[in-house]
Amino acid sequence: MRTRLQTWSLLVGATAFLALPLASWAQLTEADFAPRLSIESHIGNVTGHAKDGKADYRRYCVGCHGTLGDGNGENAVWMQTPMYQQPRNFQLGIFKCRSTPTGTLPTDQDLFDSITRGFDRSNMPIWNTFTKQQRADLVAWVKHFSPRWVGEKPGEAIQIPPEPEVTADRIKAGRDVFARVQCWKCHGVVGQANGPSAATLTDDLGRQIAPFDFTDGSRPKCGDTDKDIYRIFMTGLDGTPMPSFADNIKPDEAWDLVFYLRTLMSQKSKEKDMAKQLGLKPVDPNAPAGQQ
C-alpha cells in the first residue's frame, strides 16, 4: 500500500517531468540559436555573417527586439498601439516587406532594404548610417533567430514589368481595379483608412492594427517608390490583414492601380494632377460589379 505522501510526490514528479519539454519550448535561450550562428546573407557581392552582427545588434537593436529576437526588448511595452506596431518577433520568420509571394521567406535583399529604409510610423529608424557590411551581418543575425532559414529557401521574387507611362486611361483603369478588388473595404473610398472593415482589423497575433491611410502624408511601411507600392499589394504584408492580390490583379493592371493609389495620396504627383483634371470621383461602394 502506497502512502498518501508517496502518491502525491509521484504525481507532482510526473507532472514536472511532463511539463519539462513544454517549459523549454516556451523559454528559448541563446544556446538554442547557437547552431545557426554560421548563417550567412548575400547582398550583391557582400557576404554577411551572423556572428559578426551580434555586437551591433546588442548595441542598437536589442532594446526593442530583445536578446532572443522575440520583439520583447525592454522598450517593447511602450509600443502597443494599432498605429505603432510592436517590434518584429524574428523567431517566427514572418515579415511584412518582401519581394516574394505570401507565405514565403523574404530575400536577404528584402531584409537589408528594411533595415536601410526603416519603417515610417514606427519606432524603427532608418539605419543607412551602417556600412553595407554591417547591415549584411545584421541580416544574417536576424535570420539566425528562426529555424525557417535552415530548412527553407526564400520565395522567388515576383516579376515586375517595366513601369509604363502614366495616362488618364490608366488612372481610370486603376480606379476600376480599386473598385473590383475592393481595396476600399479597409482603406476607404478615398483612402482615409476608414473602410467598413477598418475598425476590426487585427494582426496575426490578435493585436489591433490600422490600415494604411493614403491621405495623411504617411509613407507606406515597405517603401514609397512606385515599384514598392506595386510590390506591397502583389505580395501582401504577411502577419497583417493585408492579403496578396497576385492571383487577382494582372501585372499591367497592377501598374494602373499604383497610378490610381498615387491620386489618393496627399503628396504631390502628376497622377494627382491628372485625376483633378479628369474630375475623378471616389469609387461608389454600392455600385454593382463592373459599373463604376
Next chain:
Amino acid sequence: MKNRYSYAVVLSAVVLVCGLALISGRKVSAAGEGKITGTVKLDGVAPHMKGIDMSKDPYCVKAHATDPGHLETVVVGANGGLANVVLYLEGYNGPAVTSTTVPVFDQKNCMYTPHVLAMDVGETFKVTSSDQTTHNIHPLPNPMTGNIPWNQSQPPGANPVEKSWKAVEKIPVQCNIHPWMHGWFIVVKGPYATTDGNGNYTINNVPPGNYTVTAWQETYDVQSQKVTVAAGQSAKADFTYKAK
C-alpha cells in the same frame, strides 16, 4: 447492318467486362482495409449560437435576408448529433490517404462552408469563393510547427486557391474583411472523417490494427477511445460531449 450491331454488342460487352474488372479489382485491393464508423453526440442543452451582425457589408446582409447567420462553434442536428467534429487516428503511421476528392473550403454568403475542413498532411485542398464580395483567406498556423501563415485576397470571380500543409495542426482561419468569419483547417496524419449534420461519421481506408480514435470539436476539444479494426470490417466508436 446486322454485322454492325453485333460489333456494337461485342464492344459494349468488352467495355462492361473491363469496367467490372476494374471495379472489382479495386474492391479486392481495398478488402484488406477496414473502417471506423460512429456518431458524435452532445449530451444536454446546446449553447445558444449568437446571431451575426453583418451590417459591415450589405452584400452579406442581403445574402442572409431569409436565413440569418449564426455562429457555428456548436452545431447540433437530429437527436443531439454534433456536426463539424473531426475524427482521426492518434499517432497513425500507415500509408498516406489516397483520396480521390479534393477537400474544398468555400466562402459562401460570408460564411465558411464547411465551417471545419479536415485534411491529411501534404494533401492538396482548395479554397473557393461563391460570393460577390471580396474575401481574404488568412489561415493562422503557428509558424513554429512548420506550417507557414499566408494571406490571399479573393475578389468576386477569383480562381480557387490551392494549398497544402506540412505539419499536423489545428489551424484557425479568418477573413479580416468580415471579422465574424472564423473557420478551421484541421491537419491530421492519415485517415480522417468529419461528422455530418447529424453527428455521423465514417473513417474509410483504415488498415487493420489497434488504434486510438480521437474526436475534436472546436468548443469541447478532444476525446479519445481505443478501437480494433479487423481486415475488411467496420469498427464502431461513438462519442458523447457534455454540453457546457
